[in-house]
Amino acid sequence: MPTTLTINGQTHQVDLPDDVPLLWVLRDELGLTGTKYGCGVAACGACTVQIDGEAVRSCQTSLGDVWGEVTTIEGLGAPDALHVLQTAWVKHQVAQCGYCQSGQIMQAAALLATNPAPSDAEIDEAMQGNLCRCGTYPRIRAAIHDAAKMMEA
CATH class of the missing domain: 1.10.150.120 ([2Fe-2S]-binding domain)
Structure with missing residues (x-):
């Protein structure tokens, strides 16, 4: 069953199992590669994104556990309008x-x-x-x- 996500203000639908880490949805499915894979166990912070303004480790946040709007580094600022x-x-x-x-x-x-x-x-x-x-x-x-x-x- 497809999942609808709001990421950086845009709506996306992905058809993946609920247990897929958000990190892989962002990088592999949506091409948002600014979020990095570091350790895979939420110990290094390289994969940090925000969900409704709260910093979370996307390597350990399952697709089915996403509760709100996701913001990645790509959504924080733009090359011509830096945060x-x-x-x-x-x-x-x-x-x-x-x-x-x-x-x-x-x-x-x-x-x-x-x-x-x-x-x-x-x-x-x-x-x-x-x-x-x-x-x-x-x-x-x-x-x-x-x-x-x-x-x-």
Whole structure:
């Protein structure tokens, strides 16, 4: 039986079993490859997307468990209209290899939606499940602070 999903403001129908991970629906069925496969066990955060504004790991969220509108990195901003976090990421040169960055940004966007002026400790707590092999954590924290200031202005 087909499932109807709203992803980045667009309606999609997929005819897949309910237990297929959302990650594979996004990447393989819909071609939204900004969401990355990292570990497959929700431990690294590379696959982070938002469902109704809540950050979730798409590798462990089954198609049948999707409860609302999905936002991926492709829906957060566009090349000619970057989201404030994407602008801050560029300004602070956060990305090294870049593999984890879409998940990092989606997690940070969920944080700023609920806490528009987070402290260092709140950022660290919110971002602790998103791993960066390049170790750009200080830049990530600085970019989140900068994005928060830009959003306030």
